[in-house]
Amino acid sequence: MEGKIVDVNGKKLYIEYNNSFEKRPTIVFLHDSLGSAQLWRDFPAKLSEATQCNVLVYDRLGYGKSFPMPTHERENNYMETESDILNDLLDELKINDVILFGHSDGGTIALITASKYPEKIRATICEAGHIFVEDVTVKGVKDALEAYQTTNLPERLQKYHGDKVEMIVKAWTEIWLSEKFRSWNIEYLLKNIKSPLLFIQGEADEYGTLDQVEKTISQVSGSAEKFIIPNIGHTPHKETPDVVLNKALEFIDEIISR
Template sequence: MEIGIIDVKGKKLYVEYKNLFENRPTIVFLHDSLGSSQLWRDFPDKLSKETQCNTLIYDRLGYGKSFPMFTHERKNDYMETEADVLNTLLDQLDIQEIILFGHSDGGTIALITAAKYPEKIKAVICEAGHIFVEDITIKGVADALHAYQTTNLPERLAKYHGDKVEMIIKAWTEIWLSDRFRNWNIEYLLKDINSPLLFIQGENDEYGTLMQVEKTISQVGGAAEKFIIKGAGHTPHKEVPELVLAKSIEFIGQIVNSRKI
């Protein structure tokens, strides 16, 4: 077990690596655009217990208990860069058999990582990820920015991110609301994803339509399935945790038991 700050090419990241099961895969949890390791709550531990898999949870630079971002300014390929950071972290920890579980931005980073480093990634669970920008996404980000400016959202986020809240809000909203990001698209990478994929999305996701799901599963190189949850929004693992947990356990069990891992 390893918990604490790890230097990944100059980026000081907070990491929780629970290596409890010998010769079993590791589920890597990738948080959303305002998330952190703490905000996963007990979901990783429950999934780990039921699947007998190890877990790696970390805060990306600027989030949670990690060190602050160097700047709030982001390039269009910022999530591709995060996939490279993850790859380096996995090398440093010498983790070989990997299942990715990413939510929102984390889901997108999971897809990119599976495409760029297919030899490492054995399966992907993508929850509410994005592969292109939609009008509903822009509206969702704009609404979140308005909530940040008019409600107690800053105080609530500060419980998890401390004095880094303003920086992560600027980093997230400025890139997604910019004209230059409107044409961002990672569909060209999907053909390189050969590992099994489970795409989970709430039917009422306020940040993306089901086209995100359909276009993803139709273009990946490996086997893919979707799990659309009626009535759920952007965070099914919090809104209906038992449903997401049960489906994830089933998906991981099929992969492990079929000796794909």
């Protein structure tokens, strides 16, 4: 897929969009807190081909090949804001039949989007998303920050984010490690999710317990299923790509055939 920059209300975002399948939904991929379109590697293309669905992959503002974010400072509702930007992007591209696939922060943004813009969302796949803050999450962020300060992680991230690396690391770690963010919780939005939901999580996820899964699927209004993968951490689509691909294919095929 060829990439391009699109202007969404003044925010210049990098997108890769394949809409070659007529009258089929678009799977929209939402990356994690240090992720980018490129870091999904060939997973979106494989799922697109398997499902015969269109696919949109994009970098949120500040990430990958999108323009920089204006400041690293974030409010508690920063993921709700990202959901609004995604809705504007969908409007800009005239996409209104969407299957969301979000990982980590992207999974949370997917849940929020499904709750706020249900008219566009056919289904949601949430992988390792969060609906509230846990001690294990805070520890995971602290460990990641230490790795950033003591290993070659900055150089590895620079390959994807260029000179924006320090900004995105500060943006992510400072809000999640702040006292004010401990109260962040989006459970109140879950009842507004009426489309089908698949929640994928590794049993050994270092950023969240299975409470995230159970409390999500028990509170949505639509059908919901969980897919827990034993001995797998926070990135199932990278750790067991074929397992996640096959489960996502099964879920999407069932949605489309209804």
